[in-house]
Amino acid sequence: MLRDYVNDATRAIGGNRRKASSKTTTITNTEIVSGLKQALEIGAQNATGRLSVTNGFFSNALVKVMMPPEAAKVENTLRQVGLGAYVDKAILAMNRAAEDAAIQAKPIFINAITGMTVQDAIGILKGNNDAATQYLKGKTSAQLTAAFRPVISASLDKVNATKYWAEVFEVYNNLPTTFNKVNPDLTAYVTDRALNGVFLYIAEEEGKIRNNPAARVTDILKKVFGYGK
Template identity: 25%
Template sequence: MTQQIQWNRRGILAGAGALGIAGFLPTQAAAQGLNLGLGKGLGLGSLLGKATDGALDKLAQPGAFYGDEDIRIGLPIVGNLGGRSGGLFGRLMNAGNRLGVLGDVTRTINDAAGLAAGEAKPIFRDAINGLSFEDAPSIIKEDDGGTQYLRSSSNERLHSRFEPLVDTALEKLGVYKSFDGLAEKHSFIRQAGWNRQSINRSVTDQGLDGIFSYVGQEEREFRKNPVGNIGGALGDLLGK
């Protein structure tokens, strides 16, 4: 029983370190506690798991991507069109907007990203479980340090696993078919060089940007009220 209590206390310190509420602890001690607590429900791994779950739940809601201008997914920019707002790309987009043929496609692309987000929890959990938290002190100092670390460590892996989910969603909602149909009717679509691969990659890139933006928000909110967020878990650990 004594050993169990000691372990529980270590778990509590781990959660405190991860959430930035162990201000009285030296950074090294907080980091050690954080590492001990991973997988125990109060460590940084748990914090990131909760943050990613919360972000994905929000973005899986109908219209979530399109409704937030900060993360709204735009039409793919490919080839030598680059990221320019003017020039050929600007003329093509202006022509498309005047014709009224792009609005519905843009919304559907965002809906596809939302569908993919709703299926993405396992791949984010796997990425979190595969992290090494040796850089815990620097992670603890930042309000969204865990999110930054997850992205810098796992972005390529997450991209490769998120891309098929996006591809399936784009297919399911008829985005590829829509582009094919538009290309037959409008030359500017053909000029833009859109194809299945470029559309999928662009939506995946922008979708991950939006997801990580929301994960960071969730992490920051979690850290603002760490006691309230882990209160129930503390009670469980202490057997209360």
């Protein structure tokens, strides 16, 4: 009789475990969409929040806006002749412009996230660690560029970047050793670097949610990103 009781109890526990397992491993398309939207919203908010503060770009080696590659010779030449202060002012001003513009990305991201479909969400969930970021990049890059350019341009003027940039190239182009005149599009360059920085940090936030259970701060994130693991 005792053996029968133990067997019955074991079967009951096993049945309860199967029921519990079934509950935790079932996920709907609606939940997938909701979880992915929430992950992107958190990522976008955290990324823009980190970069839009003073020194968000300037003090961060990963995203700091430096002189463009085509201007490397300009920078090196000016530093060699003791005129590095012109370059330093230009670099600081470019980063301040990027910090000013970063906050503009948030409402554009939210609008793109709202339009996510079930097919989009399932593809993202099954994709690489940055699949959600790449989705957002594809949906928003053109709009972000259009939104960033006037802000970057105004910010560059506000922080005297345009002035410092003009001074850098005026000084360089007037040096007797200068053979090729250089003056790349400052607004386009800083806009591109600012967007790269924003997407870099959104990808970082996405990676945390995908790989670190502690970063899944809501029930739906825990369910969607913990599914099958």
